[in-house]
Amino acid sequence: MKKICVIGLGYIGLPTAALLANKGYDVHGVDVVQTTVDIINRGEIHIVEPELDTFVQAAVKSEKLKASLHPVEADVFIIAVPTPFHEGYVPNIDYVLSASRAIAPYLKEGDIVILESTSPVGTTDKVEEVLQEEGVNTSALYIAHCPERVLPGQIMRELVENDRIVGGTTKEATAKTVAFYQTFVDGEVLSTDAKTAEMAKLTENSFRDTNIAFANELSILCDKFGIDVWELISLTNRHPRVNVLQPGAGVGGHCIAVDPWFIVHAGGKDAKIIRTAREVNSYKTEWVIEKIKNEALTFEKEHGRKAKVACMGLAFKPNIDDLRESPALYITRQLKASGIHVLAVEPNIESFSEFDIVDYKEAMKEADIITFLVKHKEFINLGLKTNLDFCGALQK
Numbered sequence: 001m002k003k004i005c006v007i008g009l010g011y012i013g014l015p016t017a018a019l020l021a022n023k024g025y026d027v028h029g030v031d032v033v034q035t036t037v038d039i040i041n042r043g044e045i046h047i048v049e050p051e052l053d054t055f056v057q058a059a060v061k062s063e064k065l066k067a068s069l070h071p072v073e074a075d076v077f078i079i080a081v082p083t084p085f086h087e088g089y090v091p092n093i094d095y096v097l098s099a100s101r102a103i104a105p106y107l108k109e110g111d112i113v114i115l116e117s118t119s120p121v122g123t124t125d126k127v128e129e130v131l132q133e134e135g136v137n138t139s140a141l142y143i144a145h146c147p148e149r150v151l152p153g154q155i156m157r158e159l160v161e162n163d164r165i166v167g168g169t170t171k172e173a174t175a176k177t178v179a180f181y182q183t184f185v186d187g188e189v190l191s192t193d194a195k196t197a198e199m200a201k202l203t204e205n206s207f208r209d210t211n212i213a214f215a216n217e218l219s220i221l222c223d224k225f226g227i228d229v230w231e232l233i234s235l236t237n238r239h240p241r242v243n244v245l246q247p248g249a250g251v252g253g254h255c256i257a258v259d260p261w262f263i264v265h266a267g268g269k270d271a272k273i274i275r276t277a278r279e280v281n282s283y284k285t286e287w288v289i290e291k292i293k294n295e296a297l298t299f300e301k302e303h304g305r306k307a308k309v310a311c312m313g314l315a316f317k318p319n320i321d322d323l324r325e326s327p328a329l330y331i332t333r334q335l336k337a338s339g340i341h342v343l344a345v346e347p348n349i350e351s352f353s354e355f356d357i358v359d360y361k362e363a364m365k366e367a368d369i370i371t372f373l374v375k376h377k378e379f380i381n382l383g384l385k386t387n388l389d390f391c392g393a394l395q396k
Helices: 013-022 034-041 052-061 094-106 123-133 155-161 171-181 194-225 229-236 259-270 272-303 327-337 360-366
Strands: 003-007 026-030 065-068 076-079 112-115 142-145 164-168 189-193 308-312 341-345 369-372
Touching: 003 013, 003 094, 013 026, 013 052, 013 065, 013 155, 034 052, 034 065, 052 065, 052 155, 076 094, 094 112, 094 123, 112 123, 112 171, 123 142, 123 194, 142 171, 142 194, 164 171, 164 194, 171 189, 189 194, 194 229, 194 259, 194 272, 259 272, 272 327, 272 369, 308 327, 308 360, 327 341, 341 360
Parallel strands: 003 026, 003 076, 026 065, 076 112, 112 142, 164 189, 308 341, 308 369
Antiparallel strands: 142 164
16 A cells, blocks of 8 residues: 545645655545645645645655646545535535546556545445446455544644544455554544444534534523523533533534534434534524624614624634635625625635635724624634624633
8 A cells, every 4th residue: 555546635635645645655636626736736735724734845845745637546545525415405425426436447456445525324335336337346446434533723633643433345345444544543443334434423523513502502592581601601511510512603614514414314304303403503693693783783773874893703613714614604794795894804814705804903993893703813812892702702
């Protein structure tokens, strides 16, 4: 196992490719976007992730990492492409199937094919079916699912330190894939079957989503009762067996905001709690929008002009540039669409096509209403008093 081909050079594929290259593997990365390929081949990065730039620069300089638009022959193929959903929260695995077709001509006996994309249960089997349709003898391959389970902002560390779950379509595939991950993962590499590995990742994210939904619902109730939710949670968590999470403006990102729908789609009426948690977290975002609109309307009535509203943060979580499924971005878009003068603030992004990005210090000077949507480090302990802190940025 000397050569690796990574399909998809986004938030998971690029860090994985760079890490493997720095571990001594010859890595060929594939992406469908020419500018992404060009950026990586210059030893630069197109996403914000701590330490990633150092890894990519070293990998490209050593000629262990190269990127292109097309796959090449390799010993291990890693598929790390997006798995969004169609309208109505129907899972969309088109990118996974397309990637499978793309690598089919380059596969040979003994190769390992790994699906890392978070996927609905049964997707790994579908990868095998697609390869068979393309004329590949899959009995001579080792096909497995190993879901990524890293935290944006800590990816380079967690790729190595976290335990991994490997589930093959056969026991031999599981064993071969486990052996591969053991060459660069310090955490334990756990064996199971493909469907269980797929469900494990969906379960992890649904568990988080459900617990966040409790905190978000609690924040809405506390607002109704005139209670400081941050103080309440702090006091409640002094119980030795209670750990209420922090509420926010909703739930975003490609994982927690998406993956529970994979279970709901397959589970139907039996996925009651998971569906309700998704609905609560989506409702929290709409609730935030209404709170800001009401504040802006009150300002206009009192001052005879429209308020300038600073939307502090656009990313889906603190201290990253990732906008995927971001409730903060959705809120800012909806406020703008309703005619409110928004000042879009995102310290991790220099420019954005939809909004002029405003420096947070300038926004605070110019704004009539300041709304904290993401707890970026720049926003902490600013000494402001506001009732529109939806993420706890001003809490000590």
